[in-house]
Amino acid sequence: xxxxxxxDRDGVINVEKEYLYEKEDFEFIEGxxxxxxxxxxxGYLIFVVxxxxxxxxxxxxxxxxxxxxxxxxxxxxxxxxxxxNVYHCPHHxxxxxxxxxxxxxxxxLREASETFDVDLKNSIxxxxxxxxxxxxxxxxxxxxxxxDEFEKIKTTKATKKVKKLDEIWK
Numbered sequence: 358x359x360x361x362x363x364x365d366r367d368g369v370i371n372v373e374k375e376y377l378y379e380k381e382d383f384e385f386i387e388g389x390x391x392x393x394x395x396x397x398x399x400g401y402l403i404f405v406v407x408x409x410x411x412x413x414x415x416x417x418x419x420x421x422x423x424x425x426x427x428x429x430x431x432x433x434x435x436x437x438x439x440x441x442n443v444y445h446c447p448h449h450x451x452x453x454x455x456x457x458x459x460x461x462x463x464x465x466l467r468e469a470s471e472t473f474d475v476d477l478k479n480s481i482x483x484x485x486x487x488x489x490x491x492x493x494x495x496x497x498x499x500x501x502x503x504x505d506e507f508e509k510i511k512t513t514k515a516t517k518k519v520k521k522l523d524e525i526w527k
Contacts, residue, residue: 358475358476358479359473359475359476360399360400360401360481361402361403361475361480362396362401362402362403362480362481363404363405363406363482363483363493364393364404364405365405365407365489366407367485368386368484368485368504369386369483369504370389371383371384371386372385376416377425378417378422378425380429383425383429387521388522390433391523392525393433393436394436396481397437397439401480403439403440403441404440404441404442404443404444404469404473405440405444406445406492407443407444407445407446408445408460409422409446409447410446410447410448410449410459412445413447413448414452419447422445426443426445441469442469442472445465446459446460460484460488460489460492461488461491461495463493463495463496466482466492466493466496466498467496477497477498479499481498482496482500482501483501483522483525484503485503485505485506487503487510489503490513494514501514502515502516502518502525503515504519504520505519506520506521
């Protein structure tokens, strides 16, 4: 079984912007490439797990999301980072009903585990919201990090709360 690094997208990989779907608005967070290269060198598979309720809300389409995702993956490749897969939840409970993939539910992490033979217990989740941490815990991960650059969140179930991504691995 393989270890994995699970990353939320908005607020961890890129600067949080409401309903982001265009590359012109996409800004990478400082330290994301170094963090990924570090864990990749340790043998971790890297996955993105992201709630994208903007699709259910019809702010953008699956095609818009896919186009931005393909661009983002190419940018990671240019930086020497291979993202194994991107999982997204296009649902919103009030619009499309309940699902198993919307964080804090662990559906996306479990799907990655089943598809890529990931050892969830020895994997890592990095998120910027408590629902990301809860998804990791609900999937059985022992190591979770809350990236809270602006110290907005007072309490967390995360293993550790960090203001900079390099605090996770340095």
